[in-house]
Amino acid sequence: MEIETHDIVEECLKLLRHGSSLEECLELYPKEAAELEPVLRSAISVRSGLETDLPATARARIRGQVLTEWDRQHHLQPKRWDWRISSIFPKLALTVIRWSMKGIWISSSPDAPSDVKIPPTSLLNCRQFCWRFRSGWKVFSKNPMVCPPNSGSYPSVIAIPALDSV
Amino acid sequence: MPAENTNEDTLVLSAQQGDRDAFAQLYEANVERVYRYLLSRLGEPADAEDVTTEVFINAMKALPSYRPKGTPLIAWLFRIAHNQAVNHIKRRARRQETPLLDTPSLEQAAAYEGPEEEVLSNIRLGEVAQAMQDLTDLQQQVLNLRFAADLSIAEVATVMSRKEGAVKFLQFSALRALR
Numbered sequence: 001m002e003i004e005t006h007d008i009v010e011e012c013l014k015l016l017r018h019g020s021s022l023e024e025c026l027e028l029y030p031k032e033a034a035e036l037e038p039v040l041r042s043a044i045s046v047r048s049g050l051e052t053d054l055p056a057t058a059r060a061r062i063r064g065q066v067l068t069e070w071d072r073q074h075h076l077q078p079k080r081w082d083w084r085i086s087s088i089f090p091k092l093a094l095t096v097i098r099w100s101m102k103g104i105w106i107s108s109s110p111d112a113p114s115d116v117k118i119p120p121t122s123l124l125n126c127r128q129f130c131w132r133f134r135s136g137w138k139v140f141s142k143n144p145m146v147c148p149p150n151s152g153s154y155p156s157v158i159a160i161p162a163l164d165s166v
Numbered sequence: 167m168p169a170e171n172t173n174e175d176t177l178v179l180s181a182q183q184g185d186r187d188a189f190a191q192l193y194e195a196n197v198e199r200v201y202r203y204l205l206s207r208l209g210e211p212a213d214a215e216d217v218t219t220e221v222f223i224n225a226m227k228a229l230p231s232y233r234p235k236g237t238p239l240i241a242w243l244f245r246i247a248h249n250q251a252v253n254h255i256k257r258r259a260r261r262q263e264t265p266l267l268d269t270p271s272l273e274q275a276a277a278y279e280g281p282e283e284e285v286l287s288n289i290r291l292g293e294v295a296q297a298m299q300d301l302t303d304l305q306q307q308v309l310n311l312r313f314a315a316d317l318s319i320a321e322v323a324t325v326m327s328r329k330e331g332a333v334k335f336l337q338f339s340a341l342r343a344l345r
Binding site: 005009010013039040041042043045046048049050052053054061063065066067069070071074 | 184190205211223227290291293309312337
């Protein structure tokens with residue numbers, strides 16, 4: 001019985017909300033009217049008591065605070081981050097391409113029969129040996145390489161790993 | 167209702183993409199119900215206003231991860247509002263500014279100085295809040311969501327993660343206890 005009554009209460013609340021009177025609701029459910037009436041009167045009182053509007057000044061003030069925070073979040077941090085991304089990625093991409101191209105160019109330069117071809121990815125292993133060299137120097141070879149004169153503390157002879165181990 | 171949801175989903179999507187006006191529209195559409203719910207929970211208009219601000223700022227920060235999933239935005243906002251209200255009540259209890267009881271007394275409501283209509287409104291709120299003190303927390307929550315926030319049974323069920331039948335029963339038992 002109670003399971004049905006709470007469904008009826010909800011139906012009556014919908015009717016009250018759409019402008020029906022309490023009496024009209026009770027007429028629809030004459031058998032349950034005695035039990036429904038105090039419950040619906042409670043509902044009307046609670047709705048009336050809790051219907052407190054947000055004052056217009058407070059509404060505008062809260063809106064201002066929230067949108068100021070929106071501006072702070074969306075115009076400072078994300079834009080700065082976007083700018084960083086847009087500036088870093090092209091530079092990074094260009095550096096990677098240049099490294100790859102350099103590796104390909106160096107390893108494919110046909111100088112001597114004993115030269116070996118090293119894939120660009122393997123250049124990462126030899127990076128510390130290679131950066132001192134520029135075009136015109138034999139960089140990757142089975143033979144020991146000779147560094148240019150006046151190359152600081154670098155050894156004059158650098159051993160390059162055999163092709164098998166690269 | 168589906169048209170409203172579609173419109174709301176469009177606004178949410180725009181706001182997620184950084185559209186400030188879309189977020190402002192979502193604020194305007196929901197602020198009144200969030201405030202009423204918080205006022206009924208916290209009792210003090212000033213507290214309700216502060217927490218309403220916190221709710222919308224938190225919603226704004228969490229908006230990129232929000233997915234509608236067929237439920238209205240207000241259900242999500244009330245989850246945030248409920249958590250903020252609980253935190254606020256705990257903070258207030260720790261500060262011991264007011265008793266742990268989170269509803270205004272009739273004297274407090276009547277002593278509030280403001281326009282006549284506002285005073286009457288606060289007295290009504292105080293009476294209802296006092297009457298609701300004897301209800302369980304779940305019953306109070308259902309009445310607040312139904313009558314202060316003006317949510318449907320389905321929306322309340324979503325907010326409270328309960329079945330609609332359970333919400334109807336809680337509503338009925340709460341109203342019967344108040345009579």
